[in-house]
Amino acid sequence: MLGVGAAVGLGCAARGPAFESTAAAPDDPRYPAGAEVDLPTTLPSPRAQGDTESGIVVLQAPSDPRRARATVDAFFRAMTEESPSALASVIATDALVQAGSKREPARNYYLGRFTRHDYRALRGEKLYHPGDVEVWERSEVGELRTSPAPLEPAAGQVVIRVRVTVSWAGRPRLFGDELVFRLVARGKGFLISEIVEDFSAG
Numbered sequence: 090m091l092g093v094g095a096a097v098g099l100g101c102a103a104r105g106p107a108f109e110s111t112a113a114a115p116d117d118p119r120y121p122a123g124a125e126v127d128l129p130t131t132l133p134s135p136r137a138q139g140d141t142e143s144g145i146v147v148l149q150a151p152s153d154p155r156r157a158r159a160t161v162d163a164f165f166r167a168m169t170e171e172s173p174s175a176l177a178s179v180i181a182t183d184a185l186v187q188a189g190s191k192r193e194p195a196r197n198y199y200l201g202r203f204t205r206h207d208y209r210a211l212r213g214e215k216l217y218h219p220g221d222v223e224v225w226e227r228s229e230v231g232e233l234r235t236s237p238a239p240l241e242p243a244a245g246q247v248v249i250r251v252r253v254t255v256s257w258a259g260r261p262r263l264f265g266d267e268l269v270f271r272l273v274a275r276g277k278g279f280l281i282s283e284i285v286e287d288f289s290a291g
Contacts, residue, residue: 154224157247157272157279161222164270164281165251169211171203181273181280187239188265189289195281202290206263214255216264221252239285240271247272247279263290 160179167175176199184195191198202208223238226247242248249270257263265288272279 154226154247156277157249158222158224160272160279160281161249161251161270165216168199168202168208169214169216171208173200173203176200179281181275181282184280184282184284186284186286188284188286191289195284202263206261206290208263210260211255211263216253216255217251218254221254223250224248238269240269240283242271245274246282262288264288 163175163179167179177196180196180199182196185192186195186198188198224247226242238248238250240248249272251268251270253264253266253268255264265286267287269285270281271283273282
């Protein structure tokens with residue numbers, strides 16, 4: 090009986106599955122728990138538009154033209170308050186102005202107006218109405234215009250045209266009939282990078 094049992098046990102062992110030894114296991118790299126196995130992906134710089142043939146495309150978030158308009162409103166408010174700090178907060182340091190035939194740094198030009206004219210006399214005046222303001226972006230070039238404009242927006246820019254409607258009767262002229270602003274996105278808001286005004290306050 091012992092001999093038969095031993096023979097049966099040997100027969101079962103011979104027919105059982107063969108397990109791989111550790112020496113035969115694949116030599117894959119090992120990582121500690123919690124480690125990233127996949128290499129990080131480097132994303133391309135954001136851009137205004139793309140197509141499916143470009144592979145991975147990171148699109149720029151659409152700008153909010155209301156923020157650009159708020160920047161222009163703040164410009165006129167800074168002028169009527171004659172506030173250098175408020176003016177500096179909305180005009181870029183390298184911004185330019187084309188006023189009449191002159192082209193010069195915008196900050197210095199408008200700060201200089203405070204020394205020659207009384208802009209505080211316009212406090213409380215409604216310089217323009219909502220219908221006097223045109224706002225357009227790159228995708229709208231050539232559209233929604235009442236007439237040609239001296240500035241065109243590039244990608245990431247907004248152009249705003251304001252027609253000033255305040256009456257000049259009985260006081261010196263302080264603004265042109267029309268100001269056109271080019272604004273560039275900065276963080277969550279905008280800064281004025283260029284102004285064209287059809288008037289030079291000498």
